[in-house]
Amino acid sequence: MEAPLLHLALVGTPNSGKTSLFNALTGSRQKVANYPGVTVERKEGFFVTPLGRQVSVVDLPGTYSLRGRSPDEEITRDFVLGKASGEIVPDLVLCVADSTNLRLTIRLLLELKRTGRPMILVLNMFDIASRRGITVDVERLVKELGVPVVTSIAVRKGGTADLLALTDEISAKLAAEPQENSWRALSVSELRATQREADRIIADCVSLPARPDTWTARIDAVVLHPVGGLIVLALILFVMFQAVFAWAQPAMDLLKSGFDALGELVKATLPDGLLQSFLQDGVISGVGSVIVFLPQIILIFLFILLLEDFGYMARAAFLMDRIMGGAGLHGRAFIPLLSSFACAIPGIMATRVIDNKRDRLTTILIAPLMTCSARIPVYTLIISAFIPAKDVWGFINLQGLVMFGLYVTGIVSALAVSFVIKFFMIRDYAPAPFMLELPDYKLPRLKSIAIGIYTRAKMFLQRAGTTIFSMMVLIWFLASFPQPPAGSTEPAIDFSLAAIIGKALEPLLAPVGFNWQIAVALIPGMAAREVAVAALGTVYSIEGGKEAAEQIGQVLATKWSLATALSMLAWYIFAPQCASTLAVIRRETGSWGWMAVTFTYMLVLAYAASLVTYNVAVALGAG
Amino acid sequence: MTDHDEKRPHMPLGLALRGYTGVIQHLSTKDTGSALSDIELESRLIELGFVEGARVEVLHEGLVGRDPIAVRVDSITIAVRRREAMAIIVA
Numbered sequence: 001m002e003a004p005l006l007h008l009a010l011v012g013t014p015n016s017g018k019t020s021l022f023n024a025l026t027g028s029r030q031k032v033a034n035y036p037g038v039t040v041e042r043k044e045g046f047f048v049t050p051l052g053r054q055v056s057v058v059d060l061p062g063t064y065s066l067r068g069r070s071p072d073e074e075i076t077r078d079f080v081l082g083k084a085s086g087e088i089v090p091d092l093v094l095c096v097a098d099s100t101n102l103r104l105t106i107r108l109l110l111e112l113k114r115t116g117r118p119m120i121l122v123l124n125m126f127d128i129a130s131r132r133g134i135t136v137d138v139e140r141l142v143k144e145l146g147v148p149v150v151t152s153i154a155v156r157k158g159g160t161a162d163l164l165a166l167t168d169e170i171s172a173k174l175a176a177e178p179q180e181n182s183w184r185a186l187s188v189s190e191l192r193a194t195q196r197e198a199d200r201i202i203a204d205c206v207s208l209p210a211r212p213d214t215w216t217a218r219i220d221a222v223v224l225h226p227v228g229g230l231i232v233l234a235l236i237l238f239v240m241f242q243a244v245f246a247w248a249q250p251a252m253d254l255l256k257s258g259f260d261a262l263g264e265l266v267k268a269t270l271p272d273g274l275l276q277s278f279l280q281d282g283v284i285s286g287v288g289s290v291i292v293f294l295p296q297i298i299l300i301f302l303f304i305l306l307l308e309d310f311g312y313m314a315r316a317a318f319l320m321d322r323i324m325g326g327a328g329l330h331g332r333a334f335i336p337l338l339s340s341f342a343c344a345i346p347g348i349m350a351t352r353v354i355d356n357k358r359d360r361l362t363t364i365l366i367a368p369l370m371t372c373s374a375r376i377p378v379y380t381l382i383i384s385a386f387i388p389a390k391d392v393w394g395f396i397n398l399q400g401l402v403m404f405g406l407y408v409t410g411i412v413s414a415l416a417v418s419f420v421i422k423f424f425m426i427r428d429y430a431p432a433p434f435m436l437e438l439p440d441y442k443l444p445r446l447k448s449i450a451i452g453i454y455t456r457a458k459m460f461l462q463r464a465g466t467t468i469f470s471m472m473v474l475i476w477f478l479a480s481f482p483q484p485p486a487g488s489t490e491p492a493i494d495f496s497l498a499a500i501i502g503k504a505l506e507p508l509l510a511p512v513g514f515n516w517q518i519a520v521a522l523i524p525g526m527a528a529r530e531v532a533v534a535a536l537g538t539v540y541s542i543e544g545g546k547e548a549a550e551q552i553g554q555v556l557a558t559k560w561s562l563a564t565a566l567s568m569l570a571w572y573i574f575a576p577q578c579a580s581t582l583a584v585i586r587r588e589t590g591s592w593g594w595m596a597v598t599f600t601y602m603l604v605l606a607y608a609a610s611l612v613t614y615n616v617a618v619a620l621g622a623g
Numbered sequence: 624m625t626d627h628d629e630k631r632p633h634m635p636l637g638l639a640l641r642g643y644t645g646v647i648q649h650l651s652t653k654d655t656g657s658a659l660s661d662i663e664l665e666s667r668l669i670e671l672g673f674v675e676g677a678r679v680e681v682l683h684e685g686l687v688g689r690d691p692i693a694v695r696v697d698s699i700t701i702a703v704r705r706r707e708a709m710a711i712i713v714a
């Protein structure tokens with residue numbers, strides 16, 4: 001008879017390498033990074049042990065105790081205790097420790113023992129511990145703790161061989177009768193006693209050379225310097241946004257000319273008609289105009305992944321703590337907000353590490369104001385069309401500077417909104433504590449960066465192939481039908497459904513300087529921000545007829561006034577143009593109400609910002 | 624504990640300046656003004672390794688009001704605000 005599926009759970013303090021271990025065991029590609037609180041969800045994976053036992057392993061958010069202080073820690077607690085309804089209790093708990101820092105994990109392990117679950121202590125990151133000259137008397141540790149102990153190097157090939165062997169050995173003799181669960185939340189004095197006990201065991205079994213990581217100390221001397229640190233942070237962000245603009249250009253030009261050639265080919269080989277128009281206007285001018293931005297998206301992710309893997313995120317949170325606190329934000333809000341530069345969805349999920357409900361809600365509400373990567377195509381398109389590509393002060397690209405300005409505006413508005421929330425809604429506000437482990441720096445791992453970029457690029461292209469493509473088909477259809485009556489002299493598109501819809505909306509948007517083409521682009525832009533670029537591409541391409549082989553950017557430069565362009569930029573800083581973000585807000589807050597609040601406040605801000613921008617620009621003669 | 628420690632005055636870690644090194648004497652979470660309840664604050668501090676006898680060193684401080692501080696507690700570095708660090712009595 002085949003042995004039943006063995007259920008493992010990965011439990012441990014934050015940043016101890018649980019997800020790395022999970023990936024090593026199951027071959028998955030879950031997100032790994034060097035700061036506490038990366039994993040905020042439960043993830044299950046499967047593998048087969050060397051002896052052929054089928055295993056299910058669950059990766060869990062890191063936690064310092066089973067008390068469950070924040071939503072992510074509750075997930076871990078509920079899974080370990082089998083509280084989640086209909087949940088199977090894990091057969092074996094792998095307690096994962098960072099070997100360079102055993103105090104907190106050993107205390108957690110002593111607490112975990114009370115649950116009566118069979119356990120293995122995994123001394124992970126053993127490579128770093130050995131390098132620092134830390135030695136562990138494993139036999140003695142086994143005796144003291146009463147649980148099997150194994151060393152592991154989750155990020156090295158074969159680094160989990162011992163763990164696999166031990167799992168086989170233990171699972172063969174797992175008691176059928178589950179042991180008594182005597183766990184309950186520890187009182188303060190029990191906690192203290194447990195930590196004392198843990199410290200005693202460590203003193204007996206582990207020899208620590210008094211040699212903290214000197215590299216970390218040296219880097220922190222600069223990076224955490226009260227003034228120097230803030231300058232470094234500002235520089236990093238500045239270089240990041242400049243780079244997105246300047247460095248991606250060659251690759252983007254290449255993609256652009258590729259799509260141009262493709263368009264020419266279609267025009268040359270296919271007969272005039274609907275099929276040619278569909279391929280050229282819908283697919284190439286539409287979807288193609290979004291794919292062109294892939295290099296920029298990759299660059300921004302590269303920067304964020306490098307910062308995350310290096311261990312900088314927790315430092316940035318440290319530097320920004322008081323500044324964010326002034327705006328009423330929790331210190332732990334910084335990392336979710338910085339992740340939102342990539343995409344607001346993981347950013348909103350990451351707020352689960354915030355224990356205080358109201359602080360978490362505030363962070364969720366403002367996360368969509370951070371400039372996510374989906375805004376990049378819109379910003380870039382308009383900036384390249386309207387802002388001259390000259391250098392200021394000799395070395396700063398003006399277009400890059402405007403881009404930087406848009407990012408800064410997003411950040412400042414987010415802080416302002418948070419301030420307003422704090423001021424009007426939360427009268428009895430007491431600043432929540434900020435307590436965060438600052439992990440030692442680690443050299444970014446090429447493999448995990450590559451995997452991170454690959455997953456993101458794949459997601460972007462998949463979206464281009466699905467959401468954006470289907471929206472484009474819709475737009476192309478709306479802009480092509482009904483066809484004009486024979487013999488009409490006006491442009492064909494004027495007879496289309498798109499024009500009818502756009503013109504119906506135009507009066508509403510005329511005060512902010514938007515024409516009917518923009519109105520049409522904004523509606524599918526609700527599905528995803530980039531769609532607006534594709535929609536404009538298609539609409540103007542159809543409108544321009546066969547001769548419009550020009551780039552969408554050049555078309556805009558002739559069709560829009562500068563005031564309209566600036567108004568559009570202002571709109572995109574604020575507008576809630578992303579259905580998936582709204583859906584995640586609903587899920588994470590558990591309420592349609594907060595989703596509606598987010599949608600409304602962002603829409604109101606967008607309209608107001610565009611209105612002001614447009615009118616000021618017109619008054620200054622840019623109309 | 625050495626004689627050296629006995630002689631040093633007890634003070635809250637929340638008042639220590641950069642470069643300060645000492646040993647935790649006890650936790651006193653009353654009247655720190657933290658948003659957390661006394662028990663919750665004490666639990667959290669212990670969970671991060673702030674227990675009697677642990678060596679601490681103030682490694683870094685922030686710009687605004689020298690807050691927060693980065694504290695080395697035995698083998699790890701923890702960032703805390705001074706307000707919460709007032710509960711940690713060191714010498």
Ligand SMILES: Nc1nc2c(ncn2[C@@H]2O[C@H](COP(=O)(O)OP(=O)(O)OP(=O)(O)O)[C@@H](O)[C@H]2O)c(=O)[nH]1
Pocket residue numbers: 012013014015016017018019020021031032033034035036037038039040060061062063124125126127128152153154155156309442445
């Ligand atoms: N050198 C070395 N680095 C490791 C090892 N295991 C993990 N890391 C690194 O440690 C960091 C944290 O790893 P994660 O797997 O994200 O840790 P986690 O426990 O899942 O963290 P949370 O999800 O935040 O609780 C990453 O930078 C990893 O690359 C190891 O065995 N050796």
Ligand SMILES: [Mg+2]
Pocket residue numbers: 018019020031032038039060061062
């Ligand atoms: Mg993880």
